[in-house]
Every structure is written in structure tokens, then in C-alpha cells.
Amino acid sequence: MSLSTRFPAATAAAAAALLLLTACGGGSSGAAGPSGDAFKISFANFTEAAPLFRVIHTNLDDVISRGDSGLELKWYDNAGDAAKMSQNAQLMVQDQPDAIVVYPVSAATQGVSQILADGRIPCVSVNLDTEACDFLNIDNRALGEQTAEIIGRAAAERGWNASNTTVLIGQNAASGEQVNDCVRYFYSTIAPILGLEEVDPTTITPTTTTIGANAIQFEGASTLQPSFEAVTNLLPSIPAGNNIILYTVNNDSTTGALRALEDAGRGGDDVLLIGGLGGDETGITALREDPRWVAEGDIFVSWWGAYAAAMAKAVAEGAKPPADVTPLPQIVLDKTTVDEYHAPGSAAVSKLPPLVPDNEFLDQSGVLQYVRGVAGL
Amino acid sequence: MKTTTGAPVGDPAVGAPGAGPSPRRRLGLSEGALQTLLLFGFLVLVAAYFTSRDPDFLTSRNAVNILVNASVIGIVSLGQLFALVSGGFDLSVGGIVPLGGVGFALLVNADYGVLPAVVLVLAAGGVWGVVNGLLIAKARINPLIATLGTLSVTGGLALTLADGVQVPFVDVADGVLTRRQLFDVNNHVWIFLGLAVVVFLVLRYTSYGRQLYAVGGNKQAARLAGIRVDGVTVIVYVVSGALAALAGAVLASQLLTGSGTAGTNSGLQSITAVILGGAALSGGVGGVPGTVIGVLILGALANGMAILSVPSFYQTMATGAVLLVAVGISQFRSSRRAAS
Numbered sequence: 029m030s031l032s033t034r035f036p037a038a039t040a041a042a043a044a045a046l047l048l049l050t051a052c053g054g055g056s057s058g059a060a061g062p063s064g065d066a067f068k069i070s071f072a073n074f075t076e077a078a079p080l081f082r083v084i085h086t087n088l089d090d091v092i093s094r095g096d097s098g099l100e101l102k103w104y105d106n107a108g109d110a111a112k113m114s115q116n117a118q119l120m121v122q123d124q125p126d127a128i129v130v131y132p133v134s135a136a137t138q139g140v141s142q143i144l145a146d147g148r149i150p151c152v153s154v155n156l157d158t159e160a161c162d163f164l165n166i167d168n169r170a171l172g173e174q175t176a177e178i179i180g181r182a183a184a185e186r187g188w189n190a191s192n193t194t195v196l197i198g199q200n201a202a203s204g205e206q207v208n209d210c211v212r213y214f215y216s217t218i219a220p221i222l223g224l225e226e227v228d229p230t231t232i233t234p235t236t237t238t239i240g241a242n243a244i245q246f247e248g249a250s251t252l253q254p255s256f257e258a259v260t261n262l263l264p265s266i267p268a269g270n271n272i273i274l275y276t277v278n279n280d281s282t283t284g285a286l287r288a289l290e291d292a293g294r295g296g297d298d299v300l301l302i303g304g305l306g307g308d309e310t311g312i313t314a315l316r317e318d319p320r321w322v323a324e325g326d327i328f329v330s331w332w333g334a335y336a337a338a339m340a341k342a343v344a345e346g347a348k349p350p351a352d353v354t355p356l357p358q359i360v361l362d363k364t365t366v367d368e369y370h371a372p373g374s375a376a377v378s379k380l381p382p383l384v385p386d387n388e389f390l391d392q393s394g395v396l397q398y399v400r401g402v403a404g405l
Numbered sequence: 406m407k408t409t410t411g412a413p414v415g416d417p418a419v420g421a422p423g424a425g426p427s428p429r430r431r432l433g434l435s436e437g438a439l440q441t442l443l444l445f446g447f448l449v450l451v452a453a454y455f456t457s458r459d460p461d462f463l464t465s466r467n468a469v470n471i472l473v474n475a476s477v478i479g480i481v482s483l484g485q486l487f488a489l490v491s492g493g494f495d496l497s498v499g500g501i502v503p504l505g506g507v508g509f510a511l512l513v514n515a516d517y518g519v520l521p522a523v524v525l526v527l528a529a530g531g532v533w534g535v536v537n538g539l540l541i542a543k544a545r546i547n548p549l550i551a552t553l554g555t556l557s558v559t560g561g562l563a564l565t566l567a568d569g570v571q572v573p574f575v576d577v578a579d580g581v582l583t584r585r586q587l588f589d590v591n592n593h594v595w596i597f598l599g600l601a602v603v604v605f606l607v608l609r610y611t612s613y614g615r616q617l618y619a620v621g622g623n624k625q626a627a628r629l630a631g632i633r634v635d636g637v638t639v640i641v642y643v644v645s646g647a648l649a650a651l652a653g654a655v656l657a658s659q660l661l662t663g664s665g666t667a668g669t670n671s672g673l674q675s676i677t678a679v680i681l682g683g684a685a686l687s688g689g690v691g692g693v694p695g696t697v698i699g700v701l702i703l704g705a706l707a708n709g710m711a712i713l714s715v716p717s718f719y720q721t722m723a724t725g726a727v728l729l730v731a732v733g734i735s736q737f738r739s740s741r742r743a744a745s
Contacts, residue, residue, distance in 0.1 A: 078569035201717065237714035247717035252571065252660045253667040257474050261711035264461035264470070280571065280664075287660050291473070291583075291591075292466075310571070 066100035067127070069340050070120035071333070074131040074155075075108040080308075080329060084131070088333030091398045099337055099395065106133050114139050121147030127340035131332075132156040150344040154336050154356075156204070164332075164339050164354045168206055171325040172214035172275075174360035175303040178323040179273055180221030183301055186271070190223045190242055194266045198248035198255055198276030198285055201234035207277055208234070210305060210325070214275050215243055238265075248281035255284030263292050271299045279306040295320070307361075309375040315366050326369060328357045328380060331399060335387075338395035345393070351386040437692055440683045444698045451702060455709030462712055469590055473583075475704030476597035477656050478674045479697065482682075483597075483604045484648030485675040486696045490608070491641045492621040492688025493548030494676055497537055498649035500559030501530050502668030505653025507563045510572040510663025513579040523582075523654055530650025531643045533559055538639030552642075556672065564665035572663035582658035593655040600648070605693035617641065622689030677724070678703055681731040685738065703727070 071088075074081045085103060092099050102123060104116040113133050117140045120128050128144060128151040137158040144151050145160035153161035183193065195218065197211040212232035219226045225240025236245050244262055248255035255276065266272065272294060276282045282304055289295040300320045304311035307326030314321040335356055343349065359381045361369060371378045380399065383391060390396055455462040481498050488495040505526045512522035533555060540551035574580060583593045608614035619627040620637050628634050652671065657663040682699030684691025703724065710720045 077564070080569070082569075235716035235718060237716055244714075246711075251666055252662060252664050253656065256660055257707070258711065258717075260470050260474050261708045264459075264464065264467045264712050265714070283571075283662065284660060291585075291659070292470070310573070 065098070067098050067341055067344070068100045068102070068123075068125040069127050069129060069337055070102045070104065070123045070125040071129040071337070072104040072106050072113065072116045072120060072131060073333075074106055074133055076103075076105040077107065081131070083330040084333035087330050088337055091334045091337075091395065094398045097395050097398050099341070101337070106131065108133050110134050114143065117143040121149060125149065127151065127344040128161075129154065129333075129336045129340050130158060130161065131336075132158055150340065152336050152340045152343065154332055157206070162339065162343050162349050162354065163352065164336055164356060165206070166327045166356045166358050167353070168209040169213045171305060171327070171358060171360060172210035172212070173217045175210075175275060175305070175323045175325055176214045176217035176221070178360060178362050179275070179301050179303050180218045182322050183218075183271070183273060184221055186298075188222060188271045188273075188301075190225075192269070192271055193222060193224070193242060193273060194270045195224065195239075195243040195273045196259065196266075196275070196285065197239075197243065197245050198258070198274075198281045199234060199245055200250040200277050200281070201247060203250065203277065210277060211245070211275060214303070215239055218273065219243075246285070248276050248285065250276075250278050250281050252280050252284035252287075255281040256288045259285040259288035260291070263288070263294070266294070271301075273301050273303075275303040275305075277305060279304050279308055279310045283310060307377075312361075312366060312370050312375040315361060315363060322362060324361045324366070326359050326361050328377060330377065331380060332356055334395060334399045335390060338390040338393040339387075341393035341395055342389055347389045347392055349386075349389065353386075354390075355384060355387050357381050437683065437690075437695075441692070441694045441698065444682065444695055444702070448698055448702050448705065451705050451709065455705070455712065458709075459712050462709055467708065467712075469594070471701065471704045471708045472594045472597075473591050473659075474707065475700050476591075476594045477652050477659065477668070478671055478678060478703070479597045479700040480593075480600060480652040480655065481649050481668075481671045482675040482678040482696050482700050483600055483693070484645035485679050486604070486608075486682075486684060486691055486693065487617065487641045487644045488548070489676070489679050489684040489686070490617055490621045490688060490691045491638060492624065493541060493638070493641070494552070494686075495537065495642060495645040495649075496549070496552040496672045497533065497555040497559055498645065498652075498675060499669050499672035500556040500561075500563065501533055501646055501649035502653040502656065502671045503563035503663075503665050504533075504559045504566070505530055505650030506657035506660075506667055507567045507572055507653075507663040507665055508650070509654035509657045510574060511566060514572065514575045519579055519581055523651065526650045526654045527647045530646040530648070530653075532646070533650075534643035534646025535639060537646065538642035541642065542635035542638040560665075560669065567663060567665040569665065572657075574657075574661045577661055580658040580661050582655050593659070596651075596655065601693050601697050608693060613637070613640070618689055620688075673728075674703070677728040677731065681727060686732070686736075690738075699731075 073085055076082050076085060091097060092101065104120060106113040106116055110133055121143060128149050130151060131154040132140065137156060141158045141160040151161035152164055154164050157163045195215060197215055199208045199211050212229040215232065216227065216229040224242045227239055232239060238244055244265060246258040246262060248258055272289060274282060274285055276285060282302060286295060286302065289300060297319045302321045303323040304314060304321060305325040307324060307328060311324040315324040339354055357380045369379050370376060452463060461467060481502060485495055485498065508529055509522050509526045512525055513519060537552055537555055540546045541548050583591050585591050587595060616632045616637050619632055620634050624634055653668055656668050660667060678699040679691060679696050681702060682695030706723060707720060710723060
């Protein structure tokens with residue numbers, strides 16, 4: 029091909045790429061117009077491609093459109109990709125908004141942290157810590173502990189103890205220590221209730237496979253298939269006739285593990301108790317309908333955007349978060365409380381938990397008032 | 406220039422001139438048969454080791470556990486065997502497996518019925534195989550690039566069809582593909598074993614099988630011998646795509662859910678199993694017995710390490726080490742063949 033034919037082709041390709049990049053850039057939404065007194069937030073979402081995360085964006089847009097929240101949002105899509113996250117951090121700093129919200133795609137946030145620190149713009153990091161930002165997250169430890177209390181009570185009522193029970197916990201090592209706090213503190217809480225060997229939860233690490241004589245930790249990678257395969261492979265390690273308590277870092281992993289137990293004939297109503305985590309349709313439906321599913325850690329992911337925007341505004345206006353980690357809304361539901369927070373017969377959220385001392389300052393921003401159903405606001 | 410081989414499994418017996426008959430020749434074994442025996446011996450050693458450490462490993466129930474996990478990747482590996490024997494490989498299975506799973510879940514949820522859903526999923530996998538085959542045979546795109554491209558497209562399509570979430574079966578009775586029935590063994594295990602027999606017969610006793618080994622051994626020589634190389638190549642990827650899609654349907658039945666992320670590692674896993682089973686990256690070599698044993702070795706290693714409570718990080722390292730050893734041996738054998 030000659031240079032003369034290659035040049036227009038290269039130009040066209042470059043133009044198309046530019047157009048594509050422009051089209052894929054941040055979208056904006058806001059009630060106060062493009063300028064004026066609006067409080068400008070640049071918000072990089074984990075990904076816009078998956079409904080679980082997309083709804084963080086759409087629900088926050090819904091909050092903004094509901095009244096004069098005074099927010100103007102510019103959206104970026106981290107696309108689940110660390111390189112894109114870093115690129116977006118630079119673009120957001122370049123925007124010079126009043127505050128930045130970032131939902132990191134991995135725990136490796138040092139590079140992004142440096143960019144945000146250099147930008148000297150107040151920022152909030154959601155779910156994964158970014159050193160330069162204030163941190164908004166669920167309390168995985170509390171989720172594990174509260175779930176363990178509910179399941180522990182149910183198991184103790186059935187006479188389950190160290191002589192007849194195996195606890196199966198599913199981790200996701202790649203997600204880091206914070207995420208896996210839920211499973212290790214689950215075990216440390218349920219152990220004394222059932223008389224199992226007590227261990228310091230900090231000694232339960234990603235390489236831990238057995239905990240005392242009654243617990244097994246498997247790597248489920250937060251997904252269905254690896255959890256199914258891992259539990260299928262360790263079935264011979266679960267003493268025949270033992271009751272099983274199953275808890276993992278999310279409902280996908282729990283569902284995969286549950287399928288393996290059912291497939292092996294170890295999933296009967298009388299021999300299995302499950303604690304879910306996520307508050308998604310799978311968990312809420314199972315909590316209502318499945319007698320084995322007795323607790324569900326509900327973390328209201330779809331509203332994280334609104335809480336993050338509220339925190340970004342509050343921090344930029346001078347509020348000092350009282351704790352290192354500002355808690356997102358969360359509650360562990362059981363069969364008697366599920367309909368309080370989810371419309372009966374549906375997984376749709378009907379109410380959010382009240383603010384607690386460590387996140388009460390969020391109401392100063394005037395954003396959460398536009399989120400329907402936060403108790404007390 | 407590569408040597409041309411027409412032998413279905415491994416090369417014809419070769420030995421150093423003037424060195425006298427080798428032990429293999431004295432036993433009357435082809436190189437392929439000897440290799441399969443050695444592999445089987447290795448599988449026995451693996452089983453013996455894990456049994457010595459934990460007797461729970463060697464139980465009929467645990468054997469079924471191993472087969473349950475290995476059969477999905479086994480079905481993919483049978484298709485991958487075609488690709489490797491032809492001198493290529495098929496990375497797109499990592500996208501076609503989840504696509505098949507999501508498609509199957511959507512179809513059974515739409516009341517198509519299990520059998521029609523399986524047929525449609527097979528057809529869809531076959532269509533993607535045609536795309537791969539044409540890209541490789543007609544457009545002369547390297548199999549690595551062509552199947553890497555379709556891996557991305559099919560993987561993205563699976564996520565799009567599923568809308569990024571899981572697609573649970575509305576009726577759990579649709580999970581019949583993996584239900585335990587005959588001899589209390591899951592149906593998909595029988596499907597895998599049945600397919601292994603069919604593929605064995607095709608590769609061993611049909612003219613297509615002989616043409617495939619000839620094409621993999623030396624494309625130019627095969628073309629000069631009158632073999633329609635492009636047609637043979639397209640069929641390779643149709644088979645691989647269809648079997649990958651079937652594996653996706655099986656996986657979805659196993660999980661009672663179609664997932665855009667389930668089976669994404671099947672490309673690497675199936676290549677590992679087939680190479681471990683004696684196939685050569687250079688093509689023209691490989692067979693069903695070795696592939697089945699390769700799949701079982703990987704399954705037994707994963708199962709045994711789980712029973713012995715080996716942390717998952719080390720399990721990943723062990724699988725990688727097995728791949729490296731298998732590729733090393735494959736390269737060594739290729740060099741030896743070239744030298745002879």
C-alpha cells in the first residue's frame with residue numbers, strides 16, 4: 029500500500045478513534061445547569077457495563093433530578109480497568125471540580141492516590157481505600173459478626189455444635205483484607221456460640237484452608253464456577269453426616285457453593301444453614317423462600333452513589349469524618365425483617381437504615397434528603 | 406521443514422539408526438501408545454500420592470467429584486484437541502463457553518425445552534467456529550490473533566446477553582444435563598465420555614481424521630497430496646466452537662445459572678490438558694486417550710490439593726508448573742522428531 033493511500037486511511041482511523049474517545053468520555057448530569065452555584069462533582073464509577081454498578085449512576089441521577097440538591101455531576105467510567113481508572117483520575121483533576129468521587133477497580137490505588145493528592149481537590153473513595161481520599165465503605169467485619177449471631181442462634185437451637193458441624197467460609201483473596209473481614213469475623217463470632225475452636229480472626233489469612241477441626245476456608249473468587257469447583261473438590265473433607273454452615277463474601281460465591289453441596293446431597297433443609305451477603309435479588313428472594321437461608325447482609329449498593337455525593341459535598345464544605353471509614357448503609361436482615369426494607373414480594377429497596385454516629389455528618393450536605401426512605405431524614 | 410505424519414496418535418516409531426530396536430519397539434508399542442501409558446502411570450502416581458496422604462481421595466464418590474469438575478473442561482478439551490492437532494489453537498472457547506451457558510439459560514427460561522436449547526447452542530457455537538475457521542483458513546490470520554479476537558467478541562456478547570448479571574434457571578428441572586441418573590453419576594460425565602469415544606473414532610478411523618493429522622503435520626504437503634486444507638481447518642473450529650458451546654450449556658446446568666463469567670478460563674485450561682495429554686504445539690500429534698488422561702490429571706491435582714488443604718495460591722502455581730513441564734516435554738519431543 030502506498031503512502032498516499034495509507035495516509036487518508038490512517039487519518040480516518042485516527043478521527044474515528046478520537047470520535048469514539050469523545051463519545052466514551054464523561055457524561056454529565058445536574059439540576060443546576062452547567063455553571064453558576066452548582067456544586068460540581070466528578071464521579072468515576074467502577075464500571076457502567078454491569079447493572080450492579082450502573083445503578084449507582086442512575087439512582088444518583090434520580091436523586092439530583094428530584095429537587096434542588098445543588099449538585100452537578102460529571103461521570104467517568106473506570107470500566108473495571110486499572111489503567112482506565114488512572115486515566116480518569118487525571119481527567120477528573122483536570123476538570124477542577126469542587127470534589128471528586130472515585131470507585132476504584134482494585135486495591136492497587138497508590139498511583140491514583142498520587143494523582144488525586146497532587147490535584148488537591150477533596151475526594152471520596154468508595155469501597156476500596158485510596159490514601160489521598162476520605163473513605164466510604166461498608167463495615168465487612170460488622171456484616172460477618174451480625175450474620176454469625178443470627179446463624180449461630182439458629183444452629184444452636186437445632187443442637188449443632190463442634191461434634192456435628194462444619195463451617196464453610198468462602199473468601200476472595202484478590203479483593204484484599206477488608207472484603208474478607210466478613211468471613212473471618214463470621215467464624216470468630218460463631219465459634220464461641222457453637223463451642224468450636226476459637227481463633228484470633230487476624231490469623232485467618234488468604235492462605236488459611238482449615239480453621240480448627242470444624243471450619244474450612246475455600247477460595248471462591250466471588251464467582252459461581254470457582255466456588256462450585258472448590259466446594260466439590262473439598263467435599264471429602266467434610267465429615268459425612270455433619271451439618272454445614274455456609275457463608276461467603278457474596279451471593280454469587282454462596283450460590284456456586286450451594287450448588288456443589290446440593291449436587292452432593294449435602295444441601296437438605298435440616299443439615300444446612302446459609303448466610304447471604306449482598307442484598308441482591310438472589311439473597312432477598314432466598315431469605316424469603318428458602319428455609320436454609322436465614323440471614324442476608326444487605327448493603328444497598330444501588331444507593332452508594334448518593335451517599336458518596338453527600339460525603340463529597342460535606343467534606344468539601346469542611347466536615348471532618350469522625351471515623352477513618354465512613355459507613356455506608358447496611359443491615360443484616362433475617363426472615364422477620366426482610367419486608368421492612370424491601371417491598372413485599374420484590375427485591376426493590378423500600379427503606380434505608382437510619383444514619384449512625386459515624387455517618388450522621390452526611391445529612392449536612394442536603395443531598396440525602398432527596399433519597400427516598402432514609403429513616404429519619 | 407516439519408516432518409509429515411499420518412499416524413493418528415504420535416509419530417510412527419522412530420529410533421536412532423544402528424542403535425538396535427528400542428525397548429518400545431521390543432514391546433511392539435507405538436510412541437503414542439507408550440506415551441499414553443506413561444501418562445496413565447503418572448495419573449496413578451498422582452492418585453497414589455494423594456491417597457497415601459488422605460484415604461478420602463480414593464473413594465468412588467470422590468472419583469465422581471473429580472469427573473464432575475473435569476468433564477466440563479474435558480468437553481472443551483476434545484474440541485481443543487482438533488485445533489491443536491491441526492497446528493492451531495482455539496482461545497475463543499473462553500468466550501464461547503460463557504456465551505453457550507448464558508444462551509442456554511435464556512433459551513430454557515423462554516420455554517424452548519432442553520433439547521432444542523442444546524441444539525441451538527451447538528449451532529451458535531458452530532457458527533462462531535465457522536467465523537474462526539474462515540478467518541484462519543481464508544483470511545490467513547494467525548489462529549492466536551483470530552481466536553483472541555473472537556474470544557473478546559463472544560465474551561462481551563455473553564455479558565451483554567446476560568445484561569452483566571446471572572441468569573438463573575426459572576425451572577431447576579432444566580438442569581437435567583448434569584443431574585445424577587445412570588449409576589448415580591451425573592449425566593454430563595456420560596456426555597463427556599460418550600463424546601470422547603466419538604472423537605476417538607473420528608480421529609482414528611475416518612478419512613477426515615487422517616486428513617487432520619496430515620494437515621497438522623505439514624500443511625503444504627497435505628495440500629500437494631490433494632487434501633482440502635481450508636475445509637479441514639474450518640471443520641476443526643466448527644467442532645471446537647460447538648463443543649465449547651455445549652460445555653457452556655453443561656456448566657450452566659451444573660450451576661443452574663447462566664453466567665457471563667463462568668468458563669472464561671477454559672481456553673488456557675483446555676490447552677493445558679491437551680498438551681499434557683501429548684499433543685504438540687507444532688501440530689500433527691495428539692489423541693483422545695492422552696487428552697482424557699490430561700484432563701483427569703488436572704482434575705485429580707485440583708481435587709487432591711483441595712483435600713490436603715493446600716492454599717489456592719499454591720494450587721494455581723502447581724497447575725502452571727504442570728503446563729510448563731508438559732510444554733517442555735512437547736518441545737523436547739518435537740526437537741527429537743525434527744532431528745530424526
